[in-house]
Amino acid sequence: MLKFSEYPYSRVDVVAVQNQLKDLVKKIDSCENSDNLYDLFMEFNEIKSNVESMSTLSSIRHTINTQDEFYTKENDFYDEMLPVLQESYITVDKAFLANKNIEGLKQRVPETYFMSKEMEFASFDSCIIEDMQLENKLTSKYQALLASAQILFDGEVYTLPALEVKTNDKDRSVRKEAMKAYWGWYQEHQEEIGDLYDQMVHVRTKMAKKLGYSSYIELGYKRMKRYDYDQNDVAQYRKQVLEDVVPFDSSLYEKQKDRLGYDTLYAWDEKIEFLSGNPTPKHSREEMVKRALNMYKELDPKTGEFFQYMVDHDLLDLDSKKGKAQGGYCTFIPNQKSPFIFANFNQTSHDAEVLTHEAGHAFQVYESQDIKPLDCVWPTYESCEIHSMSMEFFTYPWMKDFFEEDIDKYYFNHLSGAIKFLPYGVLVDHFQHEVYANPDMTPQERMKTWRELEKQYLPHKNYDEIEILEQGGWWMRQSHIFMDPFYYIDYTLAQVCAFQFWVRQQNNDSKAFEDYKHICKIGGTLPFRKIVKEANLIVPFEQGCLKETVEKISKWFDAHQDVK
Template sequence: MNFTEVPYQRPDLDAVMTQLKQGTAAMQAAADGEAAVTVAKQMVALLNDTMSAAMIATIRHTVDTRDAFYTAEDDFWNEAGPQLAAAEANYLKAVLASPYRDSLAAVYPKPYFLKAANQLRLNQPSVIALQQKANALSSEYQALIASAELDFRGETYNLEQIGPFRDDADRATRKEANAAYWGFFAAHEADFDRIYDEMVKTRTAIATTLGFKDYSELSYVMMNRFDYDEAMVATYRHEVQTKVVPLVAKQRAKQAKRLGLDHLAYYDLGVQFASGNAKPEGTPDELVEAARKMYHEMAPEAGEFFDHMVNSHLLELLAKPGKASGGYAEYIPSIRSPFIFANFNGTSDDVDVLTHEAGHAFQTYLAKWIQPGDCVFPTYEAAEIFSMSMEFIAYPWMHQFFGMQTAKYKYAHLQASLEFLPYGILVDHFQHEVYTHPDWTPAERKASWRRLEKLYNPDKDYSENADLDRGIWWMRQGHIFETPFYYVDYTIAQVVAYQFWQRFNVEHDKTAWTDYMAMAKAGGSQTLLELLKTGHLRSPFEPGALDSTLTAIQTQLDAVDDSQL
């Protein structure tokens, strides 16, 4: 297969809606379990094909946001998505009401029924227009980000391409590059404020129309948080604030000393060593080949997976003009394959993509037995376990990417994973504040971000940048705009991934790979806590769940003479 040649055809929306209506009636009329299963399989095929078409269009739009055809298709799916969801809701209602649920369990895994119940609460005809507006606003944000053209030392860069200069070993260079980067957000601050203000009001209207107190309350249904609630997250948030923030402060002090500075400015935070951060050695093609070698040595299944990704052109890796920012992995049911999107820019992030996004893709590759296609991935926080754990599982092969800089990479990566926890909690806490205060002005939102930032990231010194000191950092975080409340998931997964880090790299536990594989294959057929049980892992919501791994991480970092890196 060559993914670039996979045909795309916009489905006949009316025909799909009619088939959904017919499937709903057939499910309601099913005379026995066998008949219900027949209908379910037909609906799985219909929805898999429809979802796949939407994914292919979205992928090709993000590859080149200037492509007029796929921009039009993106607009179509922004409108069609909520309509299809509302039509599917009637079918889901019939499934949940079926007296043949036991028979349907042969087609649909347990989480499907849980998600179906949540979808029925959310996908109502009364909010279709509002959902369409929210989709259009997300596309507007994405286009604004992709439009960035930064003038830097006689050349033009987008937000991804300027990344290496922002973390350059030369302090003057990184200060200038960061000024250019954040200058874009400051110059377009009014646009970001307007888009987000409309998003908050639109999402709040969705929540209240559906009978929720606010969009924050709705988010726990939308994100399918089956095994935990907001009170448990608040406790977890407190654990991070009290136990992780002090560890990060300790690491920041060591970082400043390594850089020969009395304190770190905001543009110093991304630079770990005076000699510069570890950079991958080799061209993008050589990095891909190093990854192929790594996965073949890791396990036969991993090697087979990566060969498939390369040979089938399922990797879209290079940063280029007009391309959407960020990175992601998707699973496309119609071709039973994952797809990886990234923006290589010559930094260690390129290698992280080949482990993080490949961790996602590998999980779906192993779980492609699951139907329907939207159950191949587990819920969001569980899905991130596989990507973040793969970053740690890959540690023994990092010399293939970094050579003599491997020790620098591992130290910086482990520190960065520690630093991420408070930031991830900050993003989640900020969104809860915003959506429980939907009438806030843009200025009040920025003030809230800055207040929380001082709580979770007190190491950030913006004294040389008044715009950041006012609280505009969050404008670069696409999740806040495009996938609200999808962020605490990363932190939950990170805490779980630490357990795999410890088992693979400290304890050298021979059962760790078996457990990782078992969880990956189970995928979306299990809930978060069920997957943790499958993998013999501890729940991050248990009191003191962070303690042992945090101690191990700190011991590991303290054992390194970082002055020699």
């Protein structure tokens, strides 16, 4: 049994792959029957799986240690070469679609594959390869910059993720000073970060113009593969959040202020729900993984099998350490049929959420790994996040094993954080629409735009003594804005779906987890709206969906206001 550290890696021979693909195109052009065409399609899938396996291994090992010279060079290589290979992939896809037996292939391949190809054809041309390479370099540079942060606080040196622990400290003065130190680093690097983003905005806009779009917004939606909704749907959804969620969240913040006994709720107070301190896991990382394994075995035989596999193969890298990229993610190594979970534990409730949120992603891809082609193993992002956010709720009965006497505080904190997240997630999306609709804004104008939108979606914000935040600098820490433009509304759409699973749990609906397993199994074979309906949930765009959800959450808080 191979451990992750033993997974073999070799740099992709791009020239050899390109020659394979050229030969494949010739075979496709001369293919006379649908069975042979399907065999060629599977051959193409195998080639792509090999490339993705090596590039993903390289990426994982680079993020585990951004100071590793070998994998930094490998990461740079894929930044350069993956856009080149994408051109070759599209040539092969076009050959398949031009074959007279394509209808036979369409009967054997999920509909989303062909929807995906339509989006890819509309979002790629060889004329933008150099721009894509520059985009990759800029995102890697941003990631490395944040990973390099070494911040002196209270006599010790912290990374950004590690310092976040102090911003949640029970002591109000510690929180305040930690937040000032945290954002002091961003203020010191404000010009560099602003310039990096400015370059990203302009190169993305340049790509859009080359492809005939009026702005990057249109291209961004194609790249995100928004199959069955558009900008109008998203704008209407944002409006629902403003009308139904923002007022409710404002009342939660007001009650939080009163519960804490403060005259004013400052930015450094927001993450503290209780004067006695926020809920924290009571165990080491090793013990938490053991308890997570027991939890998943008791939840369902399938989840038990999945997490045992993750543990046996060392597919969880959870410790925060020097040189490690910040944040967390789940990815998949096709050749090994292995999900991989990356995180930065920091002794907060976030650690337990990693073992549920990222494990939700990992369980989905573990269940759908045998779907062919590889392109349909994962759904689009807003559907992916249903799996992760819903798993956070389905594991509620076991959270006592992690939080013990803090369990009631955990439930309160988690549900509060989830509903408070919606306006922030929508703000990130709205900001990006404004940025790409007005790409020539200066970095200062972008800061001003963020702050103006923030006052709509998060009217409670008080940034006293933190100048960069009052100017509108919070967005600089949101890596999705830099690395995955327009990937954020997805979290909020999925959260609304996850809330619906939570309501079904509250109602003791025995079919809820079966519906959840079902949508994990179907992976990316359907677009977002259809996946939501397969789960027997309401599509978040539907008028009234948010209003109904907020009413049910409000009743829960009314019944749990005595938690301290």
